[in-house]
Amino acid sequence: MSDRGEVLVLDDEETVCRRLGDYLSERGYAVETFTESEKALARLAEKTFDVIVTDLKMRGPTGMEVLRTVREKGLPTEVIMITGYGSWYESREAEFLEVFEFVPKPFRMKEIEGLVRRAAKKARRSGRPS
Amino acid sequence: MSARASIAGGFFLTFLVVFAITVVEMITLSDLRSRIRFLEDAGQFEVELLGARKAEKNYLFFRGSDPEQGRKHLQEALEHLQRARSIADQCSTREEAAPDGFDCRTALEHLDEYEALLEELATSPGSKAGPGAEKIREIRQAGRRIASEAALFLSRGRQAVDRTLDRALLLAVVFLVGSFLLMGVLAVALTLRVVRPINRFVAYTRRIAAGDFSPITPARRYRDEFSELAAAINVMLRELDERQAQVARAGKLAALGTLTSGIAHELNNPLNNISLTTETLLENLENYEPREARRLLEDIFNQVDRASATVRNLLDFTRKEKPVFLETYLPEVVLKASHLVRNEAKLAGVKVRIEMPEELPPIRACARDLTQVFLNLFLNAIQAMPGGGTLTVTGDRPDRDHVRVEVRDTGTGIEPEALEKIFEPFFTTKEVGVGTGLGLTVTHRLVENHGGRIEVESRPGEGTAFSVILPVKGPPEEGRAV
Numbered sequence: 004m005s006d007r008g009e010v011l012v013l014d015d016e017e018t019v020c021r022r023l024g025d026y027l028s029e030r031g032y033a034v035e036t037f038t039e040s041e042k043a044l045a046r047l048a049e050k051t052f053d054v055i056v057t058d059l060k061m062r063g064p065t066g067m068e069v070l071r072t073v074r075e076k077g078l079p080t081e082v083i084m085i086t087g088y089g090s091w092y093e094s095r096e097a098e099f100l101e102v103f104e105f106v107p108k109p110f111r112m113k114e115i116e117g118l119v120r121r122a123a124k125k126a127r128r129s130g131r132p133s
Numbered sequence: 134m135s136a137r138a139s140i141a142g143g144f145f146l147t148f149l150v151v152f153a154i155t156v157v158e159m160i161t162l163s164d165l166r167s168r169i170r171f172l173e174d175a176g177q178f179e180v181e182l183l184g185a186r187k188a189e190k191n192y193l194f195f196r197g198s199d200p201e202q203g204r205k206h207l208q209e210a211l212e213h214l215q216r217a218r219s220i221a222d223q224c225s226t227r228e229e230a231a232p233d234g235f236d237c238r239t240a241l242e243h244l245d246e247y248e249a250l251l252e253e254l255a256t257s258p259g260s261k262a263g264p265g266a267e268k269i270r271e272i273r274q275a276g277r278r279i280a281s282e283a284a285l286f287l288s289r290g291r292q293a294v295d296r297t298l299d300r301a302l303l304l305a306v307v308f309l310v311g312s313f314l315l316m317g318v319l320a321v322a323l324t325l326r327v328v329r330p331i332n333r334f335v336a337y338t339r340r341i342a343a344g345d346f347s348p349i350t351p352a353r354r355y356r357d358e359f360s361e362l363a364a365a366i367n368v369m370l371r372e373l374d375e376r377q378a379q380v381a382r383a384g385k386l387a388a389l390g391t392l393t394s395g396i397a398h399e400l401n402n403p404l405n406n407i408s409l410t411t412e413t414l415l416e417n418l419e420n421y422e423p424r425e426a427r428r429l430l431e432d433i434f435n436q437v438d439r440a441s442a443t444v445r446n447l448l449d450f451t452r453k454e455k456p457v458f459l460e461t462y463l464p465e466v467v468l469k470a471s472h473l474v475r476n477e478a479k480l481a482g483v484k485v486r487i488e489m490p491e492e493l494p495p496i497r498a499c500a501r502d503l504t505q506v507f508l509n510l511f512l513n514a515i516q517a518m519p520g521g522g523t524l525t526v527t528g529d530r531p532d533r534d535h536v537r538v539e540v541r542d543t544g545t546g547i548e549p550e551a552l553e554k555i556f557e558p559f560f561t562t563k564e565v566g567v568g569t570g571l572g573l574t575v576t577h578r579l580v581e582n583h584g585g586r587i588e589v590e591s592r593p594g595e596g597t598a599f600s601v602i603l604p605v606k607g608p609p610e611e612g613r614a615v
Contacts, residue, residue, distance in 0.1 A: 016402055016405070016406060018406035018409060018432065018436070019405065019406065019409060022409040022410060022413050025413070026412075026413065060398060087398040087399075087401035087405070088393075088398045088401060108401040108402065108404070108405035109401060109408035110405065110408070111412060112409060112412050112413075113412070
């Protein structure tokens with residue numbers, strides 16, 4: 004278990020997984036990256052993360068479905084949603100499902116790291132990750 | 134006049150006619166009743182008179198031989214006359230019921246005369262000789278006169294009853310024929326007034342259903358239900374027209390929205406990747422080996438290529454350049470397109486077989502656009518066979534006016550649910566970064582522009598066949614912008 008937090012990164016863009024994964028690992032997070040949402044959902048069934056950073060629009064289950072799964076299971080995990088193009092409706096739906104933050108692409112990794120740090124603290128206050 | 138007023142007027146007229154005929158018929162029947170009554174009275178009157186005359190004859194017969202018997206007969210004659218008088222009296226009180234030319238008073242006067250003569254006999258002292266021959270002639274004359282009068286009344290009464298009955302019968306016939314004609318006229322009038330406009334409106338609704346929203350013009354100038362209906366339909370047509378324009382605008386906006394979100398997604402992803410890689414490089418530039426830094430920079434280059442491919446496809450998608458339709462040899466176009474994908478085919482281990490028959494006729498087409506069509510189809514086919522396979526291109530002529538080119542691969546195939554969407558913009562089954570989701574949309578557009586169509590047949594795991602069917606004579610209207 005990492006001191007700073009356990010993070011799952013999900014984006015069907017491999018570059019995002021590689022760069023963001025490296026960036027967060029270098030800064031002391033325990034990071035797992037996935038380019039396919041089915042595999043990420045399977046992993047979520049085994050392990051509880053502090054923070055999930057997920058793309059919204061993907062082939063297969065979308066980021067919204069990942070967020071919904073987290074809320075349905077009542078996990079203490081915080082979800083940061085990144086999107087190439089999100090509609091007003093989608094951002095409202097994500098807010099309803101208590102998304103931690105809705106981040107448009109292109110983003111800065113520094114910005115994401117700041118969000119992940121705050122999200123991880125919030126997650127650890129509200130629940131005990133396994 | 135409104136249709137409602139016409140219908141009400143028609144029915145009111147019918148009622149008036151029926152009412153009038155019924156009143157006349159009732160009057161006739163009550164006439165008939167009083168005439169029949171008169172006839173009965175006249176009959177009874179005659180019976181009494183005949184009785185009186187018979188008794189008078191008997192008296193004259195018996196007066197010599199048996200005066201007592203004669204007196205009895207005279208008395209009987211007077212009684213008959215009494216009864217006849219009472220009938221005639223009744224009759225004179227209801228004189229209005231008597232037939233034309235009948236005068237009760239004259240009859241009564243004659244009756245009085247006859248009675249007076251007989252009474253004179255009864256009261257005169259009973260001489261054996263009785264009345265003289267002169268007197269007897271007088272009595273017989275008076276008797277005959279009153280009897281013939283009674284017969285005349287009777288026959289006149291019969292004639293009157295017959296006339297009244299004839300009139301009643303005639304009225305019934307008139308009623309029958311008249312109501313038949315009136316109903317006929319009403320039916321025709323109502324048909325003209327109501328059914329014809331309804332038929333006209335049925336024709337209007339057909340026209341509207343066919344999409345013609347121009348206002349309809351009522352056939353009459355004055356206001357009635359149908360002109361009001363026409364006005365209401367015109368209001369509806371204006372609304373419909375406006376709604377349809379709104380729907381069309383909304384459709385365009387929705388298409389633009391889909392396009393915009395697709396573009397945003399397809400451009401933001403490579404931009405994001407460029408941003409992330411650049412950020413990585415900027416943060417740790419001193420720590421990177423030159424070789425590693427080079428790899429990151431190449432990664433940036435690839436993402437730039439990807440973004441520009443989207444822009445290029447988008448330009449193809451929205452291109453306003455007019456296609457140039459010339460006599461075109463399809464085998465040449467196919468060959469040129471296949472040369473353009475030679476490298477990709479070789480890298481993927483795909484064998485390309487082209488079987489275009491020599492006898493295919495030249496078609497009117499834009500060679501540049503068709504080259505792009507086949508280039509897109511060939512690239513799709515090659516990308517569907519990552520582990521190698523065979524790309525087969527065959528040509529034939531399904532009928533006199535069309536030629537067909539089939540592009541068949543032995544690749545992964547397309548799932549049935551995806552098959553419905555493959556021509557939609559930004560729909561792709563390819564890996565992220567490989568397809569823009571615009572290739573088949575552009576292809577479809579270009580083929581449609583030639584007046585042709587694309588058919589697709591696919592079995593997952595076995596492969597896909599696209600058939601491009603083009604008209605030999607080119608598109609019906611040439612030169613539409615893509």
